[in-house]
Amino acid sequence: MTTNSGRSTLRATVVGLAVAALASAGAVSTVARTTSAEAAAPVNVLAAAVEDEGADCPLPSGTPASNSRLPDPFRKSNGTRITSKADWRCLRAETKEYAERTIYGQKPAKPATVTGTVSNSNITVNVSDQGRSAGFSASVQLPTTGSAPYPAVFVVGGFGADTATIRAAGAAVINYDPLAVGREGTPRNNKQGAFYSIYGASNSTGILMAWAWGVSRLIDVIEQSGGSILRADATGVTGCSRYGKGAFAVGVFDQRIALTMPIESGTAGVPALRSVAQEGGAQPLSSAYGEQPWLGDAFSSYTGNPNGLPVDMHQMVGMVAPRGLFIMENPHVDWLGATSGSVAALGGAEVYKALGAGDNITYWSDVADGTHCASRSEWRTPLQQNIQKFLLKTGNTAGTFRISSRKAGNLSQWRDWQTPTLTDGPTPTTPPTTRPPTTPPTGTPTTPPAGGSCTASMSPGTVWGDRYNTAVTVSGASGWSVVVAVTSPQQITTTWSGSASLSGNGTVLTMRSNGSGNTFGFTTMMNGNSSARPQIRSCTAG
Structure with missing residues (x-):
């Protein structure tokens, strides 16, 4: 060959x-x-x-x-x-x-x-x-x-x-x-x-x-x-x-x-x-x-x-x-x-x-x-x-x-449509706005407490089947580290727009800025617990 x-x-x-x-x-x-x-x-x-x-x-x-x-x-x-x-x-x-x-x-x-x-x-x-x-x-x-x-x-x-x-x-x-x-x-x-x-x-x-x-x-x-x-x-x-x-x-x-x-x-x-x-x-x-x-x-x-x-x-x-x-x-x-x-x-x-x-x-x-x-x-x-x-x-x-x-x-x-010319716009660094979830985890916070010299706030995203999404926006720092936790048996399985590490069998997420923006997100599997809510433990600048 x-x-x-x-x-x-x-x-x-x-x-x-x-x-x-x-x-x-x-x-x-x-x-x-x-x-x-x-x-x-x-x-x-x-x-x-x-x-x-x-x-x-x-x-x-x-x-x-x-x-x-x-x-x-x-x-x-x-x-x-x-x-x-x-x-x-x-x-x-x-x-x-x-x-x-x-x-x-x-x-x-x-x-x-x-x-x-x-x-x-x-x-x-x-x-x-x-x-x-x-x-x-x-x-x-x-x-x-x-x-x-x-x-x-x-x-x-x-x-x-x-x-x-x-x-x-x-x-x-x-x-x-x-x-x-x-x-x-x-x-x-x-x-x-x-x-x-x-x-x-x-x-x-x-x-x-x-x-x-x-x-x-x-x-x-x-x-x-x-x-x-x-x-x-x-x-x-x-x-x-x-x-x-x-x-x-x-x-x-x-x-x-x-x-x-x-x-x-x-x-x-x-x-x-x-x-x-x-x-x-x-x-x-x-x-x-x-x-x-x-x-x-x-x-x-x-x-x-x-x-x-x-x-x-x-x-x-x-x-x-x-x-x-x-x-x-x-x-x-x-x-x-x-x-x-x-x-x-x-x-x-x-x-x-x-x-x-x-x-x-x-x-x-x-x-x-x-x-x-x-x-x-x-x-x-x-x-x-x-x-x-x-x-x-x-x-x-x-x-x-x-x-x-x-x-x-x-x-x-077989078609009545034409192929568009798509622009080369920058890829979004934040997830698109999601419509309100049909059955959000009870009490999902929108403004968790600040930690260090930056603030992190959560917004609930789409809920479907056995999982839901959450978006987190960080303010007050361009470099940051945010720790988010969910309650077992819930588990965080997917993340985006940051450098992520998971611990605690998927119950604790540490997300660090990777220069792509100040919003990141994650998907949580409910695993039979639809009432628990994610919590932000800390937001640290630098």
């Missing part, structure tokens, strides 16, 4: 060579072209440091009207469209919430306790939450080149992209058994696996989201391991067929995944649901819902009415942006709905373009071998290039679209 280290090569040259190669191959395809805005975008986009960057954002208000076309991925729930790239964070959070409500079911926040081990051959996970515990593991195959710590690719069900190529490129392979976390072949009122051992056998969340939750917990353990063997900031995921559906869900709902690579995922995976309902030979929505409890229970209301969905899969594609996404599809098997897959990919690519990350998405259905989940030579080079770019950070090859003429979707038939 030759590693692409030519970072100084002009992007235009790279794209020009790609176009020439496609032309010589005689493929019927759409080639992603780099615009001037995209050319200025950074390559080697890093994954997020947290599972969900928008955990502090307000929940969407209302339900969008029924729409026979793909919903506008740039429109907020209040009807306005975003105008800056900084707006995307909370619009993504709205999209995520709608997807959980109607398609997948809720993905719980990080559990109260996640522990485990990482070795050269295995990862173990032990989870405790809401008074229940479960465990599972995944095997590890180290790469055949490079040195530790290694980037790694989760292979869902042991069935995904060419693992020999992944390991030869310098990434470890983590073989993840999703059935240990969410078992197939179970009725919806008696789901089984580690996820349902904790959250209940009748939980309405589908097993695709349970599988995604399982990978997130594996990443938690890798983060805690100290990074001597595997890198938590350079993970990818792949899977084929039903496991392609799962791999897609993993990448959509955990922003720490740097590279998502679903293969032939079919209905409930990448293909646009509205389009699938009209694509001859594709697996019907009712069939995908009934075959296995892949989708959340709430999706039963939409199997005959996809137009009523507030979101569609092109927005799930967009939720991966600006991280790496390599979608592989098979146009030879009608059941897989590759036409609808190309529709969703083209629609989601508009989000990538608006964010200046058009080079970070690749779609490839132009393949000769029609065998389901075959290891294809056409995908080997782009697989290597995506690993180099997003996991090893040594490549800068532009993404491309190669759509087979057998299953070529037409995005213009």
Whole structure:
């Protein structure tokens, strides 16, 4: 394998060579072209440091009207469209919430306790939450080149992209058994696996989201391991067929995944649901819902009415942006709905373009071998290039679209919206104002006492399900340290806009200024206690 280290090569040259190669191959395809805005975008986009960057954002208000076309991925729930790239964070959070409500079911926040081990051959996970515990593991195959710590690719069900190529490129392979976390072949009122051992056998969340939750917990353990063997900031995921559906869900709902690579995922995976309902030979929505409890229970209301969905899969594609996404599809098997897959990919690519990350998405259905989940030579080079770019950070090859003429979707038939030109406004350093919580913890203070020579005041944020947000504003000092405490069994699980450290099993947060502003926030899991309130213990300047 030759590693692409030519970072100084002009992007235009790279794209020009790609176009020439496609032309010589005689493929019927759409080639992603780099615009001037995209050319200025950074390559080697890093994954997020947290599972969900928008955990502090307000929940969407209302339900969008029924729409026979793909919903506008740039429109907020209040009807306005975003105008800056900084707006995307909370619009993504709205999209995520709608997807959980109607398609997948809720993905719980990080559990109260996640522990485990990482070795050269295995990862173990032990989870405790809401008074229940479960465990599972995944095997590890180290790469055949490079040195530790290694980037790694989760292979869902042991069935995904060419693992020999992944390991030869310098990434470890983590073989993840999703059935240990969410078992197939179970009725919806008696789901089984580690996820349902904790959250209940009748939980309405589908097993695709349970599988995604399982990978997130594996990443938690890798983060805690100290990074001597595997890198938590350079993970990818792949899977084929039903496991392609799962791999897609993993990448959509955990922003720490740097590279998502679903293969032939079919209905409930990448293909646009509205389009699938009209694509001859594709697996019907009712069939995908009934075959296995892949989708959340709430999706039963939409199997005959996809137009009523507030979101569609092109927005799930967009939720991966600006991280790496390599979608592989098979146009030879009608059941897989590759036409609808190309529709969703083209629609989601508009989000990538608006964010200046058009080079970070690749779609490839132009393949000769029609065998389901075959290891294809056409995908080997782009697989290597995506690993180099997003996991090893040594490549800068532009993404491309190669759509087979057998299953070529037409995005213009499915949208009545245009892609906006988003401004490069500064990313907000404070969370947006949240609407009043529906059931705030009783007596949450708005003006806790001052400490030292600075003052810290709290404002309650959104409350949903089993968790709530809190924003803290510091005045009187540009450099500060604030200590906040919650009452056990409540636990602080997510923080933003500061340098955080947690102690007391998540009950005590020390947040220090990192120069990004004087407001920070955190998410608290209630863990059955909805009446306790957070308290500010001290505010120290300097």
